[in-house]
Amino acid sequence: MTLVLTPEAEIIRDTARQFFDKRSPVSALRALRDRRDPDGFSRPLWHDMAELGWAGFLVPEAYGGSEFGIGGLALALEAAGRTLAPTPLFSTALLGASALVLGGSDEQKREFLPGLVSGQHLFAIALEDAAHHAPQPMTTRAERTANGWRLNGTKPFVMDGGVADIFIVAARVDGKALEGNAVGLFLVPRIAAGVSTTPHLMVDNRNAATIRLTDVALGEDAELREPHRGVDLLDRLLQRAYVGLAAESLGLAAEAFDRTLQFLKERRQFGVAIGSFQALKHRAALMFCELELLRSAVRGAVEAQELGAENASALASVAKAKACDALWLISNECIQMHGGIGTTDEHEIGFFLKRARVIQRAFGDASFHRSRYAAQVGY
Amino acid sequence: MAEPTLNFSNLDPNSFRAAAREWLESNCPPSMRTPSRDDEVVWGGTKGTFKSPEAKIWLERMAALGWTVPTWPRVYGGGGLSGEQALILDEEMRHLGCRAPLYGHGLSMLGPVLLDVGREMQKGAHLPRIARGEIRWAQGYSEPEAGSDLANVRMRAELKGDHYLVNGHKIWTSYADYCDWIFCLVRVDPAASKHEGIGFLLIDLASPGIRVAPIRLINGGSQFCEVFFEDVRVPAENLVGEPNQGWSIAKKLLEYERKSLEGFSDRHRQRVGLSLRDIARERVGHADGRLSDAVLRDNIAAYEIDDAAFQLTRRRLAEETAANGQPGPVSAMMKYYAAELNKRRLELAVAAAGSYAFGWEGEGEGFSALELRLTRDWLRSKANSIEGGSAEINLNIIAKRVLGLPD
Numbered sequence: 115m116t117l118v119l120t121p122e123a124e125i126i127r128d129t130a131r132q133f134f135d136k137r138s139p140v141s142a143l144r145a146l147r148d149r150r151d152p153d154g155f156s157r158p159l160w161h162d163m164a165e166l167g168w169a170g171f172l173v174p175e176a177y178g179g180s181e182f183g184i185g186g187l188a189l190a191l192e193a194a195g196r197t198l199a200p201t202p203l204f205s206t207a208l209l210g211a212s213a214l215v216l217g218g219s220d221e222q223k224r225e226f227l228p229g230l231v232s233g234q235h236l237f238a239i240a241l242e243d244a245a246h247h248a249p250q251p252m253t254t255r256a257e258r259t260a261n262g263w264r265l266n267g268t269k270p271f272v273m274d275g276g277v278a279d280i281f282i283v284a285a286r287v288d289g290k291a292l293e294g295n296a297v298g299l300f301l302v303p304r305i306a307a308g309v310s311t312t313p314h315l316m317v318d319n320r321n322a323a324t325i326r327l328t329d330v331a332l333g334e335d336a337e338l339r340e341p342h343r344g345v346d347l348l349d350r351l352l353q354r355a356y357v358g359l360a361a362e363s364l365g366l367a368a369e370a371f372d373r374t375l376q377f378l379k380e381r382r383q384f385g386v387a388i389g390s391f392q393a394l395k396h397r398a399a400l401m402f403c404e405l406e407l408l409r410s411a412v413r414g415a416v417e418a419q420e421l422g423a424e425n426a427s428a429l430a431s432v433a434k435a436k437a438c439d440a441l442w443l444i445s446n447e448c449i450q451m452h453g454g455i456g457t458t459d460e461h462e463i464g465f466f467l468k469r470a471r472v473i474q475r476a477f478g479d480a481s482f483h484r485s486r487y488a489a490q491v492g493y
Numbered sequence: 494m495a496e497p498t499l500n501f502s503n504l505d506p507n508s509f510r511a512a513a514r515e516w517l518e519s520n521c522p523p524s525m526r527t528p529s530r531d532d533e534v535v536w537g538g539t540k541g542t543f544k545s546p547e548a549k550i551w552l553e554r555m556a557a558l559g560w561t562v563p564t565w566p567r568v569y570g571g572g573g574l575s576g577e578q579a580l581i582l583d584e585e586m587r588h589l590g591c592r593a594p595l596y597g598h599g600l601s602m603l604g605p606v607l608l609d610v611g612r613e614m615q616k617g618a619h620l621p622r623i624a625r626g627e628i629r630w631a632q633g634y635s636e637p638e639a640g641s642d643l644a645n646v647r648m649r650a651e652l653k654g655d656h657y658l659v660n661g662h663k664i665w666t667s668y669a670d671y672c673d674w675i676f677c678l679v680r681v682d683p684a685a686s687k688h689e690g691i692g693f694l695l696i697d698l699a700s701p702g703i704r705v706a707p708i709r710l711i712n713g714g715s716q717f718c719e720v721f722f723e724d725v726r727v728p729a730e731n732l733v734g735e736p737n738q739g740w741s742i743a744k745k746l747l748e749y750e751r752k753s754l755e756g757f758s759d760r761h762r763q764r765v766g767l768s769l770r771d772i773a774r775e776r777v778g779h780a781d782g783r784l785s786d787a788v789l790r791d792n793i794a795a796y797e798i799d800d801a802a803f804q805l806t807r808r809r810l811a812e813e814t815a816a817n818g819q820p821g822p823v824s825a826m827m828k829y830y831a832a833e834l835n836k837r838r839l840e841l842a843v844a845a846a847g848s849y850a851f852g853w854e855g856e857g858e859g860f861s862a863l864e865l866r867l868t869r870d871w872l873r874s875k876a877n878s879i880e881g882g883s884a885e886i887n888l889n890i891i892a893k894r895v896l897g898l899p900d
Binding site: 116118378379386387389392395396398399400403406407408410411413414428429431432435436480483485487492493 | 773783790795798803808826896899900
């Protein structure tokens with residue numbers, strides 16, 4: 115394994131970048147916003163991405179997937195980050211597919227994976243019960259019934275919850291210790307009785323929804339439980355979520371930085387390019403350092419996931435923490451360095467700030483991941 | 494034992510890895526596979542000492558294979574290895590925990606420059622002695638009026654037939670009092686422009702007219718010296734390159750220097766006996782496995798995460814260099830960031846140790862040797878972002894060469 119992209123990986127990266135440049139530039143996001151598109155993303159675009167095999171990056175060929183692996187998917191997410199392309203890559207291709215591949219029975223895989231690969235099924239992970247990321251659900255509960263499960267609880271701000279037709283719901287199975295199988299992950303169709311969704315329009319124009327579960331009755335076969343289940347399965351999913359968002363962050367931060375650098379070279383004041391001022395040069399150089407650290411952290415975390423390395427879990431937090439650091443620095447500096455124009459809706463740089471802050475919060479901010487890292491390595 | 498006839502350089506990567514590992518396992522003394530304290534580092538030279546017989550044996554065995562300088566040609570005392578093989582050797586040495594047998598400006602800075610632009614006679618005279626650790630080199634760059642503005646050097650070297658007559662004053666010369674020779678930037682042509690009139694001259698520190706004066710630093714040590722030159726006669730053949738080529742040689746050498754400083758601080762890090770988390774556990778306390786001071790815990794984790802990302806960056810740079818034949822743009826940030834990380838680490842160690850970080854002397858009377866060491870290391874680290882190109886100069890270089898921002 116290597117932290118340098120292989121020629122095959124470079125092809126995936128270049129293909130993805132060309133695709134998003136052409137099909138989903140920032141102007142497409144603006145258009146979705148301006149027409150108040152209820153989905154917040156383009157279904158025809160996702161259909162075409164599915165045809166290219168991108169929905170099935172993680173899905174075995176037996177279920178119709180392309181099985182390019184998480185390395186390839188991370189490059190696609192990075193490319194999507196550069197143009198702020200709103201797509202189901204994260205919720206469906208990464209998390210939905212991972213949940214089924216890591217925790218689904220043959221029957222569950224046969225039922226859901228072909229539709230995931232074709233772009234027909236959209237997934238959303240309904241995890242958090244509160245405003246901040248917590249790795250385990252605290253209030254949503256799953257109780258045993260004679261022939262299955264009964265779910266009750268509320269999940270606010272489920273990413274892509276407004277468009278998903280299948281939710282993967284994390285719930286407490288009993289009231290005891292938060293370990294082992296005290297948590298279950300359940301496949302819950304949006305149309306199941308007792309499920310209600312309230313969509314929210316978010317600052318980054320992505321769709322999110324509050325999902326209320328009221329005595330939702332599910333069969334035995336609703337739980338994801340093989341080969342991994344419970345806290346173990348959830349932890350594996352979360353590691354991938356952290357790495358996936360870090361990959362998207364890398365693309366976003368790199369593009370915001372490139373645009374700002376270009377602006378520093380073009381914008382003239384006092385008769386010179388403002389990029390000639392040392393006060394700005396040093397800040398640009400510091401952004402470069404943060405960006406390159408993030409790039410290495412993402413590559414290292416992806417590699418560790420692919421290898422199933424011992425430190426994969428800790429590196430997932432290294433990547434997400436560095437993503438938060440880089441997004442914070444670069445998204446703020448890019449507005450400041452653009453000056454007044456950076457604060458206008460007309461300029462695209464503001465879209466990067468909005469998405470940056472949402473990614474930072476999603477699945478744990480920098481302080482969450484520093485704490486998680488410390489706990490993982492023993493202090 | 495060493496097998497001088499075995500030609501490692503012809504082996505393919507996999508065979509080389511196996512052969513190198515086998516050789517290291519049977520030739521690296523066990524005590525040379527432990528983390529090394531600062532005062533155990535081998536710098537070579539006629540004034541150098543070995544803290545143990547194994548350190549001497551380890552240097553001799555490595556030097557016999559040319560593995561103190563793995564990629565140098567064998568004729569100059571090197572190992573004749575390819576870049577890829579050298580990377581493998583480094584990996585295997587790290588894997589076994591082998592200490593570097595030798596450090597020094599000769600290995601990391603002057604050697605690469607001589608290989609690049611040195612005359613055949615200069616290479617033959619100096620490289621093998623550097624490779625074997627016989628001569629320790631000092632770097633005569635900074636002067637009182639030439640710090641970050643290095644091209645402002647004023648030390649005069651006047652050509653007088655077969656020799657240069659040298660007069661001037663160098664400062665911040667690391668360990669000049671332990672060195673045998675010094676490579677200097679000198680003003681050979683005062684009439685030429687600032688960058689044009691500089692030469693790169695090799696000077697024997699035993700020459701008459703040279704005085705070396707150590708400078709006492711805030712940590713109580715004297716890592717740096719002033720070197721005074723008064724009517725020193727230096728053979729004209731000791732000039733490297735052309736008389737006006739000194740500045741371009743100097744810049745090239747600075748790149749090697751930044752790379753080696755960055756690598757040294759990495760090894761240095763591994764040698765430190767106390768980890769941040771150990772200090773914090775002992776002096777701050779912990780509950781339920783967590784450090785009791787939540788802010789310090791967050792700060793230590795932030796440092797360790799940055800360090801982890803930096804280690805991955807170092808690996809990525811090495812792999813990119815091996816794949817593309819030259820280092821990528823990320824190389825420009827390595828010296829800057831290594832220095833910042835070292836300073837942060839030591840500030841955190843001081844914060845974690847509390848009053849135990851502030852002992853000046855008196856081992857056993859309240860302070861352990863490692864704690865007294867921490868106090869001195871913390872103070873010493875303040876120079877990390879100044880020596881070998883200040884942080885500000887490094888950031889200028891990133892802005893100009895990597896980001897293409899205008900002057």
